[in-house]
Amino acid sequence: MIRRFWNLLVKYHIRTVIVITLVVNMLVILLSFLPGYVGDFPPWVTRLPLLNAVLNSFTFIFLMLALLAILRRKIILHQRFIYAAFTTTAVFLISYVTFHFMAESTPYGGTGFIAGFYYFILITHIILAAVIVPLALMSFFTGYKDMRAVHRKWVRWTMPLWLYVSATGVLVYVMISPYYTF
Template sequence: MNDKVIFRIITAISIFVFAVVLILQSRVISLFPPGSEIPSWVFFLPRLNAIINATCSILLVASLIQIRSRNIKTHKILNIITFVLSSLFLVSYIIFHATGIQTTYGGAGAVRYIYYFILITHIILAAVVLPLVLLSFYSGLRMNVARHRRLVRWSFPVWLYVTVTGVLVYLMISPYYTF
C-alpha cells in the first residue's frame, strides 16, 4: 500500500471513531433498552479507563526515555503496548457511554471552571490525537525516521496530555457518580 491509501484509511478510521463518540454523547444509541438493567461490570469501566490512561501515561514517558537512550526496539514495544491499551480504552469508553449512563460534575466555584477547562481541552485533543498517533505509527514502523520525528513532535505531547487529563477528569468527576 502506498502512503496515499494509508492516509485515506487513517482518515476514515478517525472520522468513524469521532462519529461514534459524537453519537454516543448525544445519547441517540443505547446498548440497553430503557428500563432494562445494566450489568454491574459496566460501572467499573470509568475506573478501568482511568487505570488504562494512567498506565498509558507512564508507558509514553518510558518510551520517550527509551528513544532518547537510542533503544529503538524497547521504544517500539512500549508504543505498541500503549496503542493496544489506548484501543482497549476506546472500546471500554464506547461500551460505557453506549449504556446511556449520564454523569454530571457537581463541583462549584473555581474548581468547576478548572474541571471544564480540562474536560474541554481533553475532548478536543482526544479527537485530534488518533490520526496523529496512527500517522506516527505508520512512519515509525516504516522506519521513515525524519517524518516520524516531525509527527511525534505533535502526537507525543498531545497523546500524553490526553492520557493524563483523562485520569484527572475521572478523579474530579468520580465523587459525583450516582451509580
C-alpha cells in the same frame, strides 16, 4: 489474508488514518446523542470508568517509557512501549464506547474555581482526544514504515498531546467519580 490486509493498511496509511479517524470520532459523537440505558446496569458496566482511568494511566506510563527509550536510542524497546500504548488505548476506546453507549453523561457537582478548572480540563481533553487520533496514527505509520524524518515531525506534536490526553483522562475520572450515581 490478514497479512495482506495489514499490508494494504500500511501501504495506504494516509487513507487508513483518515478512515479510522472519521470512524472513531463519528462513533464518539454519535454516542453523545443517544439516550442512556434504562434500568439497572450490570455490575461490570459500573466498573468501566475506573478501568478507563487505569488504561489511561498505563498509556501515560507506556508513552513516557517509550520517550525515555528513544532518547537512549533503544529503538526496539521504544517500539514495544508504543505498541503497548496503542494496545491500552484501543482497549480504552472499546471500554469508553461501551460505557457511553450504556450510560448517560454524569453532571459535575463541583462549584466555583474547581468547577471552572474541571470544565477547562474536560473541554481541552475532549478536543485533544479527537485531535490525537490522526496524530497518533500518522506517528505510528511513519515510524512503522521507518520514515524517520517525517516520523520526528509528527511525534513532536503527538507525544506531548497524547501525554496530556492520557493524564487528563485520569484527572477527569478522579474529579467526576464522586458524582456517579449507579
